Amino acid sequence: MDMQKALMEAFGKTQVQLAGHGARDIAVLKRALAEMEDTLAADMYGSGAVIEEFQAEMAEVLGKESSVFFPSGTMAQQIALRIWSDRAGSRSVAYHPLCHLEIHEQDGLKELHHLEPILLGSADRLITLEDVQSMGPGVACLLLELPQREIGGQLPAYVELEAISAYCREQGIKLHLDGARLFEVLPYYGKTAAEVCALFDSVYVSFYKGIGGIAGAILAGSRDFTETSKIWKRRHGGDLISLYPYIVPARYYYRQRIGNMARYYEQTKELAALFNSCHKVSTLPEVPVSNMFHVHFAIAKERLTPVLIELYKETGIGLTPRLKETGEASCYYEMNIGDLYGEADQTALREMFRLLDERLKTL
Structure with missing residues (x-):
C-alpha cells in the first residue's frame, strides 16, 4: 500500500485526533440548525x-x-x-x-x-x-x-x-x-x-x-x-x-467558540512544548502566537511515516494524516488547536510523546 494512503487510513482509525474541532460533516449544520426557530425567514x-x-x-x-x-x-x-x-x-x-x-x-x-x-x-x-x-x-x-x-x-x-x-x-x-x-x-x-x-x-x-x-x-x-x-x-x-446555510452555522459557532480562543492558545503552547521535547522535532514558531504552528521533523518522510502509523495503532492518538516533504531528510505538517485537544486524556498524550521521542532517537 502507498505509505501516504496508509498514514491517512491509520489516522482515520484513531480514537483521539488532536487538531481542530472534528469532522466538518452534516452534523455541523444540524447542530446549528437545532438552535434556530423554524419561522425564521431565509x-x-x-x-x-x-x-x-x-x-x-x-x-x-x-x-x-x-x-x-x-x-x-x-x-x-x-x-x-x-x-x-x-x-x-x-x-x-x-x-x-x-x-x-x-x-x-x-x-x-x-x-x-x-x-x-x-x-x-x-x-x-x-x-x-x-x-x-x-x-x-x-x-x-x-x-x-x-x-x-x-x-x-x-x-x-x-x-x-x-x-x-x-x-x-x-x-x-x-x-x-x-x-x-x-x-x-x-x-x-x-x-x-x-x-x-x-x-x-x-x-x-x-x-x-x-x-x-x-x-x-x-x-x-x-x-x-x-x-x-x-x-x-x-x-x-x-x-x-440564499446564504443562510452558511450564515446560521457561522453565527452559531462564532458565539460558541469565540470565548474559547484564549484556552486554545494556551493549549497550543502546551502542545508545542511537547513536540519540542522530542528528538529531531521542532515547531515554528518555537512558542506559538496563535492556535497554530508547524511541526518540523529532521527525518525523511518515508522513514517517519511508518513510525507514525505504528504509534497511531498503539496509542489510538492521531497527530496528522499527511506529511509534506521539505528535503531529502526533512518534512513537516501544520497543527491547529480547537475543541478536540481538550478532550484528549493528558496522561495518555504524554505517554504517546514519550514513545514518539523514544522511537525518533533510533532514526
Whole structure:
C-alpha cells in the first residue's frame, strides 16, 4: 500500500485526533440548525434578518461601519483589492510572497482583475516596516495576513503593526487585513478585534477555520466600501439567492467558540512544548502566537511515516494524516488547536510523546 494512503487510513482509525474541532460533516449544520426557530425567514439576495443582523453584529465586533457576508474569503479579498485599486487609479497591490492570493488562487487576482502584485519581503519571514517603506510609488493597497499561515502562523509585534499602519496612512496606501484567523491571534496581542481592525481600512475574517463553521466570510469597512463590494459580489456570482446555510452555522459557532480562543492558545503552547521535547522535532514558531504552528521533523518522510502509523495503532492518538516533504531528510505538517485537544486524556498524550521521542532517537 502507498505509505501516504496508509498514514491517512491509520489516522482515520484513531480514537483521539488532536487538531481542530472534528469532522466538518452534516452534523455541523444540524447542530446549528437545532438552535434556530423554524419561522425564521431565509435571506434573499443579501436581504433579510438572518443576514442583515449577522452582518451588523460582525461590523460591531470588528469596529467597522458595515460588513458583508461572502460565500468565500477568496472572493472577498480579491474584491477588496480591486476596490482599493480602482479608487487609487493604480493596478499595483502588495503582499507577502506566500499570500493566499499568490499561491492558492490560480492567479485569480491577475486573471480576473488584472492587478499587478508586488511580492514584499522574503518568503521565510514576516513583512517589516522597512519592507513597506522600500515600496516604490503607486501601490494602491498593502495586504497583511495575521497570522502568516505559511510560515507557521507568525505575527509581527503589535508596535510594528501600528508603525506599518501609520506609515500607510501617511502615504495614502490602503491597508487590508487578511484576518482569516484574526480571532485566534487576539489572546496573544491582548487586544479586541476592533482594536486590531482599527489599524486597517478593510478586513476579512473566516468562519470555517478557528470558528469551525461550514464556509463563509465577512468583509468589513466603511459603508461606501461595503456597498461597492456588494456590486462586485453580484458580478462574481457570490450573491446567491440564499446564504443562510452558511450564515446560521457561522453565527452559531462564532458565539460558541469565540470565548474559547484564549484556552486554545494556551493549549497550543502546551502542545508545542511537547513536540519540542522530542528528538529531531521542532515547531515554528518555537512558542506559538496563535492556535497554530508547524511541526518540523529532521527525518525523511518515508522513514517517519511508518513510525507514525505504528504509534497511531498503539496509542489510538492521531497527530496528522499527511506529511509534506521539505528535503531529502526533512518534512513537516501544520497543527491547529480547537475543541478536540481538550478532550484528549493528558496522561495518555504524554505517554504517546514519550514513545514518539523514544522511537525518533533510533532514526
